[in-house]
Amino acid sequence: MEKLPGEVGRIEVEAAGGGYPVVVGYGLLDALPRVLASVAQGRRVAVVSDSHVDPLHAARVRECLEESGIDAYGLTFPAGEASKTRKTWSILTDRLLEAGLGRDSCVVAVGGGVTTDLAGFVAATYLRGVPVVQCPTSYLAMIDASVGGKTGVDVRAGKNLVGAFHPPLAVVADVDVLTTLPIPERAQGLVEAVKHGAILDEDHFERIGRDVAALLEASPEDAASLVLESVRIKADVVSRDEFEGGYRQVLNFGHTVGHAIEAAADFALGHGSAVALGMLAEAELGERMGVTVPGTRERLAGVLERLLTDLALPDTDAPAFDFLAADKKSREGHVRYVLLERIGRCAAGDGWTYEAPEALVAEVLSSLHAA
Amino acid sequence: MEKLPGEVGRIEVEAAGGGYPVVVGYGLLDALPRVLASVAQGRRVAVVSDSHVDPLHAARVRECLEESGIDAYGLTFPAGEASKTRKTWSILTDRLLEAGLGRDSCVVAVGGGVTTDLAGFVAATYLRGVPVVQCPTSYLAMIDASVGGKTGVDVRAGKNLVGAFHPPLAVVADVDVLTTLPIPERAQGLVEAVKHGAILDEDHFERIGRDVAALLEASPEDAASLVLESVRIKADVVSRDEFEGGYRQVLNFGHTVGHAIEAAADFALGHGSAVALGMLAEAELGERMGVTVPGTRERLAGVLERLLTDLALPDTDAPAFDFLAADKKSREGHVRYVLLERIGRCAAGDGWTYEAPEALVAEVLSSLHAA
Numbered sequence: 001m002e003k004l005p006g007e008v009g010r011i012e013v014e015a016a017g018g019g020y021p022v023v024v025g026y027g028l029l030d031a032l033p034r035v036l037a038s039v040a041q042g043r044r045v046a047v048v049s050d051s052h053v054d055p056l057h058a059a060r061v062r063e064c065l066e067e068s069g070i071d072a073y074g075l076t077f078p079a080g081e082a083s084k085t086r087k088t089w090s091i092l093t094d095r096l097l098e099a100g101l102g103r104d105s106c107v108v109a110v111g112g113g114v115t116t117d118l119a120g121f122v123a124a125t126y127l128r129g130v131p132v133v134q135c136p137t138s139y140l141a142m143i144d145a146s147v148g149g150k151t152g153v154d155v156r157a158g159k160n161l162v163g164a165f166h167p168p169l170a171v172v173a174d175v176d177v178l179t180t181l182p183i184p185e186r187a188q189g190l191v192e193a194v195k196h197g198a199i200l201d202e203d204h205f206e207r208i209g210r211d212v213a214a215l216l217e218a219s220p221e222d223a224a225s226l227v228l229e230s231v232r233i234k235a236d237v238v239s240r241d242e243f244e245g246g247y248r249q250v251l252n253f254g255h256t257v258g259h260a261i262e263a264a265a266d267f268a269l270g271h272g273s274a275v276a277l278g279m280l281a282e283a284e285l286g287e288r289m290g291v292t293v294p295g296t297r298e299r300l301a302g303v304l305e306r307l308l309t310d311l312a313l314p315d316t317d318a319p320a321f322d323f324l325a326a327d328k329k330s331r332e333g334h335v336r337y338v339l340l341e342r343i344g345r346c347a348a349g350d351g352w353t354y355e356a357p358e359a360l361v362a363e364v365l366s367s368l369h370a371a
Numbered sequence: 372m373e374k375l376p377g378e379v380g381r382i383e384v385e386a387a388g389g390g391y392p393v394v395v396g397y398g399l400l401d402a403l404p405r406v407l408a409s410v411a412q413g414r415r416v417a418v419v420s421d422s423h424v425d426p427l428h429a430a431r432v433r434e435c436l437e438e439s440g441i442d443a444y445g446l447t448f449p450a451g452e453a454s455k456t457r458k459t460w461s462i463l464t465d466r467l468l469e470a471g472l473g474r475d476s477c478v479v480a481v482g483g484g485v486t487t488d489l490a491g492f493v494a495a496t497y498l499r500g501v502p503v504v505q506c507p508t509s510y511l512a513m514i515d516a517s518v519g520g521k522t523g524v525d526v527r528a529g530k531n532l533v534g535a536f537h538p539p540l541a542v543v544a545d546v547d548v549l550t551t552l553p554i555p556e557r558a559q560g561l562v563e564a565v566k567h568g569a570i571l572d573e574d575h576f577e578r579i580g581r582d583v584a585a586l587l588e589a590s591p592e593d594a595a596s597l598v599l600e601s602v603r604i605k606a607d608v609v610s611r612d613e614f615e616g617g618y619r620q621v622l623n624f625g626h627t628v629g630h631a632i633e634a635a636a637d638f639a640l641g642h643g644s645a646v647a648l649g650m651l652a653e654a655e656l657g658e659r660m661g662v663t664v665p666g667t668r669e670r671l672a673g674v675l676e677r678l679l680t681d682l683a684l685p686d687t688d689a690p691a692f693d694f695l696a697a698d699k700k701s702r703e704g705h706v707r708y709v710l711l712e713r714i715g716r717c718a719a720g721d722g723w724t725y726e727a728p729e730a731l732v733a734e735v736l737s738s739l740h741a742a
Binding site: 016017086090093094097098124125126127128129150151152155156157158160161162163164165243244 | 387388457461464469495496497498499500521522523527531532534535536614
């Protein structure tokens, strides 16, 4: 694909069925007709977005596609994680069928992580798979959800338990749209960037600490360079281990405990806040197990507390500990944790994960309350 | 995988994520612990079958696995195409989650095409994909459904419109179980073998005509050699074009019209009968368009009418013609047909398919009533 107007940079992600570019820049949503002409050869397009993003960005995308002679069909669902279900997936699928979209059509997802995951899963299973172009509109979706080909929905038993690997044709990250994102959501998304730095790149970690204010403001230059750098880190991991056979586990740092905290709080807590607490807990766990350099938790807290000023474990009826065993990353019933060696480097462990004594985990979790 | 006791032969199918063997032989269901030890390394196993096949074969499979120290969890759903829905898929998925099966588990599908398609789709989407071993128990599933990685469910708008490509770890075709299949269902399945001969192998086609009686009887030697030969033909096609980009289209001979006939008859007609009528119609179409050698339809009818003695187009309220445009193989709204050059060879066309004048299609379809 030729260089797009407004493009700041791009990262190529390797995938089994052929790699794909993640293009980062300014005003890129207006360049979508060019992207589609290049990767999808004038297919009919279904633009999927939620009720919040549709008027903000997706309507413009459809207009822009139609003006270029591409037949763009709009599909909208109610905004929110509560929509990320098999039911919404069924409804969207049936609407595509009613619209008569064939195997030569293409899904364009415009939105945050819920939209990219849900629309990606629709594309993965529609007529046994049609291509998808991901246009993430949140920090979280730009640096995490839309890179790596994971798609899926939540079920009662947990988040993302049903889904498929379905790499996109391309990811188009237009950082200009970040200004329409509420500031607390920007902070939630940036937690994943902190994670990227914590597991693999100390400079990236330090830089986020330094630029917190500009990043929360979503100043375009700062946002573009941050997104590019986080995508570079994530792309490097998923290119080495597309199907999470081993190394890709490192991206789950903070997530084993984070998911349990989310579930215990019945998702009243943001994903970023839960992962932030999860990273603190797993850093503490690593330090107590002698795997992680002392002081790591404190360095993490230094950045995370600037990002999330109200970071605290919510009081819940069920302790997070009870939700740990249900994690889908458990192997034969044993819960496993990604631990840091230090900021910028994961500990190798057994396939990049560790078991931990249950009593110690319980102690670390209760210490979060005091934090 | 080492040679199994009772194995007659095997075909290797190529697939993007690594190929897989289709093993054909006698009493192979008893060798499943060996297969699983070889391809799935002692995973926890979910044995999926329908209410009809469960007591006949799946219960024995579970017992056999448990005796070999493999933890086998049984999942059964009501027999019949009516179960091949997103709802059953959801129920089976939720039961796997309740049973706590993790990403290191493996689905074993024991049954006909409904089971292999449905269980395959459960495996394709469970925790973003766990492996599946397919144990087809019908002719149709052995020679067609379980080879090529297609999985999926039916929706109101049509059959197999939601699904995924999810190649199995292995396919184990135990021809001994065919004797438990009602004879009319054996005939339905053999229609796909006739198709394999018609599109790619005149000898195979002639051989089915010669051996109809023994094949309907499911004499083990005849059944094994037929299944092996049909799998060889299908495997050759799907190895060349796994994702149906072009060449794999040839397997749809008889299916464009066949699916429309099925839909018009509201699925009161067997899939094999519908495809048989579809092949006759598409042979007639090809002859009238000057693409297919004259007399081809007659040769097809000679074999198909011995297989299906009651072959006739059912009288329906809605003509099959009305259902043609809904076919998912349509490209930008144009219905396309696979046409033979002669028995044993497809006509190249444009990507192995042809458009046909609507008036001619309507005429050919109405001529089926008179046949």
